[in-house]
Amino acid sequence: MKKFRVAVVGAMGAVGREMLKTLEQRGFPVSEIRPLDIEANAGKKVLYKGQEVTVGVAAKGAFTDVDIALFSAGADASLVLAPIAASEGAVVIDNSSQWRMDPAVPLVVPEVNPDALDSHHGIIANPNCSIIQMVVAVKPIHDAYKIKRIVVATYQAVSGTGGAAMAELTAQAGQFVRGEKIISKVYPRQILFNALPHIDVFLDNGYTKEEMKMVNETKKILDPAISVSPTAVRIAVFRGHSEAVNIETEQPFNLADVRKLLEKAPGVEVMDDPANLVYPTTLDADGKDAVYVGRLRKDPTVPNGLNMWVVGDNLRKGAALNAVQIAEVLVAKGFKPKAR
Ligand SMILES: NC(=O)c1ccc[n+]([C@@H]2O[C@H](COP(=O)([O-])OP(=O)(O)OC[C@H]3O[C@@H](n4cnc5c(N)ncnc54)[C@H](OP(=O)(O)O)[C@@H]3O)[C@@H](O)[C@H]2O)c1
Structure with missing residues (x-):
C-alpha cells in the first residue's frame, strides 16, 4: 500500500492534536508524520501511535518532502503558509476560513460533494464545523x-x-x-x-x-x-x-x-x-x-x-475527521506520494 508523508500544521492546538489521533485511529497510510507549529512550540512533543514526536517549525522549506499538509493553525497562518506548502508540492487541506470562499478552492464534505476535489490546485478547504x-x-x-x-x-x-x-x-x-x-x-x-x-x-x-x-x-x-x-x-x-x-x-x-x-x-x-x-x-x-x-x-x-x-x-467531524476523510478520498481517487 502506498504511504504518505503527512504534516500537521498547528499540531499543538485542539484540532491539530485531534488530527494526529484521527490519522492514527483510521489507519491512514502514513510513512512519516511531521507535526509543525509556531517557533515558540518547536521542540515540544506530541504523541503519535504511542511515540513522542518532536514538533518542528511551520515555515518555508518545511513542505518540500511532504505529500499532504493538514492545516489547523488559524486563517493568518493559512494565508501565508498554505500557498508556500502548495508551491513546495504538498496538497494542503486547510481547516481555517482563509480559503473557503475562494472560487478556485474546493470546499468539501466527503459525504456531500466529494467530486469537488477533482478541481483542486493544491489547496482544499475544510468547511466551518x-x-x-x-x-x-x-x-x-x-x-x-x-x-x-x-x-x-x-x-x-x-x-x-x-x-x-x-x-x-x-x-x-x-x-x-x-x-x-x-x-x-x-x-x-x-x-x-x-x-x-x-x-x-x-x-x-x-x-x-x-x-x-x-x-x-x-x-x-x-x-x-x-x-x-x-x-x-x-x-x-x-x-x-x-x-x-x-x-x-x-x-x-x-x-x-x-x-x-x-x-x-x-x-x-x-x-x-x-x-x-x-x-x-x-x-x-x-x-x-x-x-x-x-x-x-x-x-x-x-x-x-x-x-x-x-x-x-x-473537533472530530467538524474539523479533524472531515480533513482526514478528504485525504482518504484523494487517495481513493488516485493521489500518489511524491517521488523520493
Ligand atoms: N476548534 C474547532 O472546532 C474548529 C473546527 C473547524 C475549524 N477550526 C479551525 O482550525 C484552526 C485551529 O483551531 P484550534 O481550535 O485547533 O485552535 P488552537 O487550539 O488555538 O490551535 C492552533 C495552533 O496553531 C498554532 N499556530 C498559530 N499560528 C501559527 C503559525 N503561523 N504557524 C504554525 N502554527 C501556528 C497555535 O500556536 P499558539 O497557540 O502557541 O499561538 C496553536 O498551537 C482555526 O483556523 C479554526 O478556525 C477549528
Missing part, C-alpha cells in the same frame, strides 16, 4: 425533496474557539467554586453558566461572521439556491455543537420516509425516540465520528416543514 454537521444531515433531505430554506440556531462548544477557550471555561469553573472573581479574556463576557449570541465578529448587516459563513458555505457546498437564516450561539459546553434546524422543502414529504432516508445516510446516526428519552446530546457525540439527528418532527406552520436537532463533535 457548524456547517459540516448540518450539511451531512440535510443532504439526503435535499436530494429527495429539494430544500428551499433553512432556519438554524446553533449551540456551539468552547472548543470551537480553540484550546485557550477550553482553558478559560475550566478556569472560570474553578474561580466560581472558590468564590473568586470570574475572569474573561478569550470571550467578551463570562462563558461559564452563560450563552453568548456572538461568535466571531459582528458585520454591518447585524449578523456575525460565523452566521454569514453558515449562509455562504452551505450555498457553496450544497446548493446556491438554498436560503439560510442563522443564529450562532456559544454555550458553556467543552466539546460538541448542537443545532436546532428548521427546513422547508419544495416537495411534500412523509416523516417516516425522512427517517428512513436519514437512517441510511452516510455519516448520520438517528437517535430519535423521545418517549424513551432517546435524543442526541453533546456527550453522546463526544469523540464520535457520526452526526447525530433526533427530535424529528413536522413543522405545521409551513406547507413542507421539518424540525430536527443535529449534534456533532466539532
